[in-house]
Amino acid sequence: MELCSFLTLDSFIKDPLTHEFMRKALLMSSLVAAVCGFLSSYLTLKGWALMGDAVSHSVMPGVVVAYALGLPFSLGAFIFGVGSVALIGFIKQKSRVKEDTVIGLVFTGFFALGIVLVSKIKSNIDLHSILFGSPLGISLSDVKQTIFISLLVVILLSIFRKDLMLYCFDPRHAKTVGINVFFLHYLLLTCLSLAAVVGLQSVGIILVVAMLITPGATAYLLTDKFDNMTVISVLSAIISSLIGIYVSFWFDLETGGSIVLAQTFIFLFAFLFAPRYGIFKLKKLFAGYK
Template sequence: MNTLALLDWFTTPLQHEFMVKAILISALVGVVCSVLSCFLTLKGWALMGDAVSHAVMPGVVIAYVLNIPFAVGAFVFGVGSVIAIGYIKAKTRIKEDTVIGLVFTGFFALGLVLVSKTPSSVDLTHILFGNVLGISNQDIIQTVIISVITLVTIAILRKDLLLFCFDPTHARSIGLNTGALHYILLSLLSLTAVAGLQTVGIILVVAMLVTPGATAYLLTDKFDHMIPIAMASGVFSSVIGTYISYHIDGATGGCIVVLQTLLFVIAMIFAPKHGLLVRAKSSDKAQNL
């Protein structure tokens, strides 16, 4: 591809207002999801992210029926799912991963039923797969507000959240309210899931909440470096994935997540310290000694 063709590839979509909006919102959501992804990766909450992102679906549908912001319904059901997980775990002998699977599939199934029975002029299946190319100004405002709230909260509580994710026992011993931090992180997760609905939908939002952090985790051992690496990965895949979806007329959310996954695979193979190639070389050297 020559320089002129490459320039045309990038500039042609920008002639459409809906593409400019889609690229900017995708980049913003990529930043928010990537930052939160680092904390979820450190905490080992990938499955919890999956649970919350799926559990918000009935809340979004009910919010639509009641004509209130999606974020309100999603927040209530996201936090409600976490409370349900904690209650069932405390009252039964079932292990946490099983409880998470039960709760999030139950909530998700309820959401599907509500979608099928809700008369709507809006295609609520966009909740599942995202619709960033058709995002409304109201949804843009909502996404920006959620993003600002999430990023500001993380910036203020960054050190406390980091210690809570890395070593909750030590965090508790020095006087931090780990219970509050637990629910703050889960609340941010619920809100971020709503922001991700507009770009990739419920089904794929968990990838945006896990993959950038996992990619960065392979590339660095320092958390201060992990966040910018994850952000770069998230923004790059969100923006370029949106471009690719335009040129191939494919699903935007799918293109974004496929690109994120490719970046993870590349990091997994070529990471300078933890990549498969480096480990294979180290193994060969050990055998030759």
């Protein structure tokens, strides 16, 4: 490792930028982080962490099938992501099994199907990069897909920003004043599936749920305003991605894991020192002892 070259912060930051793959990884991961961070506020407030986990794992067979058929993998992932949610809803309604159990068994079933398919369909699918992400090895067609999906999600969320907030906060009122709650429910699920699809390129299927909940949870500890929460969530997600990629470059660590670990550390920092909701309440510390 070139230990001497990051003696200065300047070269720590600039040296990786001389590599084409690093510039691409930093840009793409920031974009993906921003999208997931944006959505994260809604998922955290709606209490959909488990749903996020379910959707992100369930896209696995979709990715494999799409690769095998030569289709854009986001299409396969999207179909299986939404399909898993529909199946969860169906089983929940038609049986007496509790919701969290249904979610758990459906997504593990889908995930297992994906793993079996990978072993059966002998192709050039890199299981490791699906499971753990490969932001450094992202291909040009993946870049186009990622940009397209990211823009789509950001546009949808921006248009229905306030309706989705109302839907998360008080769906009964939304329904009472004639807002289409059914549509908002599936809009949020669609965005969740799409975000999981782009997120898995950065950190992989197993960890993508972190991209979808940790930034929102961090922001939730830092503010009482919804708009600020969204901004903080997006920023913390982007910063984590940048930190994760740089750290993984210099110390030769798994990139996806580094990104998620950076998010976790930012969350822990907020958990300990958030001005109002942290356990040490920074404000009080600054005020001095009296």
